[in-house]
Amino acid sequence: MIQLTPSAITELSQMLEAQQALAGSGLRIGVEKGGCAGLQYAMRIAQPDPTDHLFSDGGVTLIVDSESLSFLDGSTIDYIDALNDSGFRVINPNATRSCGCGTSFEPKI
Numbered sequence: 001m002i003q004l005t006p007s008a009i010t011e012l013s014q015m016l017e018a019q020q021a022l023a024g025s026g027l028r029i030g031v032e033k034g035g036c037a038g039l040q041y042a043m044r045i046a047q048p049d050p051t052d053h054l055f056s057d058g059g060v061t062l063i064v065d066s067e068s069l070s071f072l073d074g075s076t077i078d079y080i081d082a083l084n085d086s087g088f089r090v091i092n093p094n095a096t097r098s099c100g101c102g103t104s105f106e107p108k109i
Contacts, residue, residue, distance in 0.1 A: 002029075002055045002062055003076045008088060009058035011079040016060065021045055026054070026061030027088070029077065031068040039071065041090055070094075 004012070012027050028046040031039050048054055048063045055062040064072055076091040 001074065002064065002072055004055075004057045004060065004062060005076060005078040006058070007081075008077045008079040009060055011081075011088070012060045013058070015045065019045055022047060024048065024061070026063045027077070028052075028063040028065075029068070029072065029088075029090070030065055031071040043088055 015021075015027075016025060025045055025047055028042075028044050028048075030042045032042050034040045046063060048061070049065070051066055053064045053066065053069055055064070062077065071094055072090070072092065074093045078089045078091060080086060080089050
């Protein structure tokens, strides 16, 4: 299970409305090789594929592909709006360490 914080729900809802996203669209989050810690998060607004896992909360949907789910299971997606940085952040219990920017991580083995 992956959870969204209230601030992430609010921001995602506003993004979907501003982009006039198609019905059923949500935030696709995946894990791919790269970044300074080995794996990195990739996020975009998208439509789900038939094999995706969907997590809905507060009227918005999080879309995760099967390969990324094991790296993200148990995570919380938050949205931070700070002076020096803004964006979605992954609080991931499956990471042994994360880089300073928070977009890449090393998974537990």
